[in-house]
Amino acid sequence: MGVNVDIVVLLFDRMTALDAVGPVDVLKCLPDARLLFVGPEVGPLRTSSGGLLMHAERALEDVDQADILVVPGGHGTRALMEDARVLDWIRALDRTTSFTTSVCTGSLVLGAAGLLQGRHATTHWSTRTDLAALGAKPVPQRVVFDGKYVTGAGVSAGIDLALALCGRVAGDLIAQSIQLRIEYDPQPPWEAGSLEKAPADVVDLATASLLSG
């Protein structure tokens, strides 16, 4: 990577905002980081995070290089997975990256682009079979490195992913200083944050909520 680390974040309709913003607020702290927010078109995109609008400042064709690519997830990934223009752009950008990353169901988009064939990867707990159907080997871990491909589990996992990536890129001391800057000393009120830890009634309710919304 050069003096400027170009971090390209894909934005799209019906994405989950936290999937992108978690990594963004970590990776922005890398020395010489430059963030680019890229969407199918320039302009506001409606996330599924309470309807929050986030703005793409570049269109796909405006950006042909990245050191780090971040593909978030969310309901909108289903449409992306069938969008040849987006998949072509991801494949082209991937040929230039040092790290190609995803959060949550963003890995399904990387998979649809053919980038995870035979690779270990992760996704939101509810979509592990979808990931396997795309040729990847799903691993029930929070963050999975396979060569330059780095995939995170659901939504909030992007923070852990980005911190681990900062460690690889800039070393442990800088990465830890970033962890302190964002005061990432998590204290979830319950032990219910993974499929393996959550009680059965919690899994049932979360599954029903995902299906309805």
Add this chain to the structure above:
Amino acid sequence: MGVNVDIVVLLFDRMTALDAVGPVDVLKCLPDARLLFVGPEVGPLRTSSGGLLMHAERALEDVDQADILVVPGGHGTRALMEDARVLDWIRALDRTTSFTTSVCTGSLVLGAAGLLQGRHATTHWSTRTDLAALGAKPVPQRVVFDGKYVTGAGVSAGIDLALALCGRVAGDLIAQSIQLRIEYDPQPPWEAGSLEKAPADVVDLATASLLSG
């Protein structure tokens, strides 16, 4: 609270995006949640999160009621603390809320509005003395409840805050299902996320980075 839970999120220039988006992606999962994104004016606001633009869809004067108010932090809080229009609006909205909340240096804005006088509260670790100067009693905790005032520590603490708040509003089962939906099973790579846990060289580097940026 009624059938619709109105959650009002204040957006402003040079805010930290994750301060808002962490709580948003949790609180949006509350049954009957309705999110409103409010700024000084309607339109795009430039966060200090890599320059990401987020849109305010309502201006302050368009919104006069909230069940839950979320005030994020970031570099832009210094300007808000001297903006009588914003402080008047926060005081007026606070008279209607069930919970008035802040993340990171958002508590300095609540303090500047006079809402934390004599109350226990928290903020980003680097600004505890500023919070005390505004009449609050700083507590080095990740989330502090004092009556209806709920304050979170730096940046990432908004996720823990919002989950705890969901527990109060909707009960533990629903709150845990939300934790699972966002797969919040944090696994930070290091134990460096709080002032009390981070090694001295990490604190020094983080402090220097905050001063320079």
